């Protein structure tokens with residue numbers, strides 16, 4: 100790879116956005132989880148839920164913080180790296196992102212402070228409202244940004260006049276052909292991610308025989324929601340596959356790993372390939388016979404379309420698309436297996452005692468994040484060489500910034516983000532090691548939990564003083 | 572014809588709110604470096620913790636409003652200001668994560684506070700560089716940036732950077748006058764007595780020097796002498812009131828004076844560059860995006876902004892009064 104501005108701008112964008120998406124995925128999922136948990140607490144008054152809430156709130160808060168600061172970078176990066184893209188696409192995606200800021204970022208920011216620090220000041224009911232508003236904010240945020248990204252994948256509702264893009268129909272821009280399929284897929288990915296995080300941490304405690312009440316509750320909740328969600332996700336994913344096959348055949352051709360216009364019959368389902376883009380062939384390919392025909396054409400001998408159906412200069416790079424898809428799909432299968440096992444064990448009443456299963460759960464803790472990244476690599480690299488599919492090539496979109504500058508800032512991004520990630524992981528590990536009990540210790544120090552949360556103490560400085568700064 | 576004007580007004584509103592609100596956050600952050608007592612530093616951070624995120628969001632709003640309503644300008648300015656913007660974003664990132672991370676570990680809190688302060692200072696400095704580069708003018712050919720990314724690193728932008736940093740420190744001091752108690756209250760008074768004169772000095776130096784680097788500014792003074800003169804007087808007057816009210820009651824008076832002072836300064840800048848959006852180069856009409864895009868943006872802005880302001884105020888109200896010395900909540 101030579102040091103050219105286009106490559107560097109793309110690597111930089113890919114790096115910063117990949118780093119960012121890790122945190123929103125957790126934030127979207129955990130916000131909803133916290134809303135559910137606080138609701139359960141208000142309903143049952145069972146303090147176990149409050150403990151779960153506080154434990155996950157502290158992790159959520161840190162992830163949210165990193166999500167915010169990495170997100171801000173992205174909203175400027177459209178122009179920093181891809182000025183021509185910003186100038187052309189601004190009229191279409193700009194207003195959507197602006198509405199995202201107005202309807203969701205402000206909502207999240209406004210109520211996050213109350214969610215994190217306001218329990219003593221506003222009382223439980225209003226605090227619950229704040230939690231719900233933060234969860235709603237993440238949901239709206241995902242809706243807008245997915246609409247913007249989907250418009251880049253399947254642009255609609257616009258015309259180009261005098262070299263500038265003009266919106267002719269907003270409804271078509273917003274509700275472009277892929278948005279309403281991709282949105283549920285992404286949301287459900289985020290909720291799956293949170294389910295596996297929550298279940299994984301619980302399982303870790305169970306394996307060590309610690310914090311048993313907390314651990315059982317979270318494993319039960321996590322596996323239950325994962326089971327429901329993964330069933331839905333496979334279904335939505337299948338519809339999404341059909342949608343993208345219709346609008347971006349080149350992406351799905353690359354995703355399956357076949358080159359020839361028609362594959363052999365019966366087609367295998369490849370798991371490992373070593374593609375050679377220049378010679379338009381696989382140096383090496385390993386797959387399960389017949390499975391390709393069965394899954395992709397729903398018949399025993401069907402043939403699958405290969406990438407040569409797309410002219411070479413309009414092909415995405417097969418390796419990236421293929422492995423993005425395989426990672427996501429492979430993890431989907433694992434998740435499905437874990438969900439099935441959890442149903443069986445739950446029925447047998449051995450969910451909390453089967454050690455191999457708990458170990459699986461621990462290993463699956465980050466699976467949602469990995470699958471999400473895989474999915475996004477499939478979607479974004481599969482769109483290449485276009486930045487707006489069929490309208491603007493990525494090469495033509497790059498900013499007039501010299502390569503050295505881009506390289507220097509890329510290095511800066513990598514260093515600082517590595518620092519963020521290290522700090523985040525270290526602190527999360529500490530919180531997990533300390534366990535959920537320390538998360539509520541201050542409230543207990545002041546007497547009863549409920550006492551501390553009653554609105555009477557709202558403005559009394561003595562009550563807050565009594566709580567001290569034990570956690571600090 | 573009026574749509575671009577309204578969009579520009581919304582962008583101006585966003586950037587003004589950003590400078591005023593995140594201004595005192597960054598100022599408080601910068602002052603962490605001068606504060607030796609850890610207790611007091613905790614207190615300082617606590618005073619801005621619940622609301623800083625919303626304040627910073629106005630920066631995103633400004634950037635995205637440009638993208639939506641004036642994509643041509645956005646596409647010119649981002650590459651032109653590439654270096655200060657990226658450095659600012661990274662610095663804001665360091666500052667932002669420090670809020671969460673500093674509270675995690677007592678042992679290293681000092682180091683996080685240094686990161687917090689340096690992040691705040693660098694971000695403020697870069698915003699000043701951006702301002703200076705805009706006033707000095709960026710090179711444009713057609714609709715693309717045609718200069719060098721290093722153009723913004725020159726004496727005039729550097730002077731602007733010092734001015735913005737001093738201005739933010741003043742705002743930070745005013746905020747602490749309003750929110751802090753006892754010893755921290757005294758600390759903020761002492762800083763204000765030094766920072767305010769420095770800011771005034773830098774402010775008038777920038778004003779003077781700008782006449783030499785940018786002919787457009789001379790022209791603007793010739794066109795609107797009364798308006799610009801009045802605004803300068805307001806800045807001066809507010810500065811005097813601020814200085815006189817340090818340490819006195821009502822303790823909100825320095826904050827109000829400080830906000831009026833900075834707002835008048837921003838008003839002056841707006842008059843200087845109007846009606847261009849890439850200052851002195853491209854007008855808001857030439858940089859506009861499509862009509863329907865601006866209508867969509869404005870509809871959203873008009874409907875949602877009051878709600879946003881409403882619950883932002885609510886968040887400030889929830890955390891009203893003096894910041895408790897032992898934190899908002901035993902739990903953090």
Ligand code: HDD
Pocket residue numbers: 116119120122123124126127162163164166167168169170171172173174175204205207208236237240241244245285624627628631
């Ligand atoms: C599916 C969800 C999703 C996706 C694909 C993206 N984001 Fe994001 N973003 C969120 C979901 C989200 C969120 C859940 O709403 C965050 C995470 C933490 C937070 O504060 O909000 C967020 C934060 C966040 C912020 C800070 C908001 C604040 O201050 O509260 C900005 C400016 C962006 N994002 C911008 C972007 C851009 C320009 C993206 C496109 C490249 C992008 N995000 C992809």
Ligand code: HEM
Pocket residue numbers: 109110112113116117119120177181184192244245247248251472475476479480483485486493
């Ligand atoms: C958050 C999850 C996302 C991930 C992980 C992701 C990943 C990527 C990757 C890997 C690239 C580089 C592709 C290549 O050069 O081969 C890319 C490019 C890009 N993406 Fe995404 N993307 C995400 C979301 C978005 C969203 C939501 C938008 C817009 C609304 C977006 C807009 C772009 C743009 C403008 C480029 C640069 C031009 C290009 O290379 O095509 N991305 N992204």
Ligand code: HEM
Pocket residue numbers: 252277280281282284285287288289291292332333334335336337339340343350427428430431434466467470471472473474475477478479481
């Ligand atoms: C059988 C299972 C699945 C199928 C068939 C499937 C299918 C797809 C397809 C076709 C895309 C590309 C969409 C595009 O090009 O825009 C995609 C994207 C994506 N997938 Fe999956 N998926 C499955 C499971 C999962 C799982 C388990 C997760 C995460 C937990 C996940 C997360 C994502 C994400 C985050 C994206 C990118 C966002 C988007 O394009 O909407 N998927 N998936």
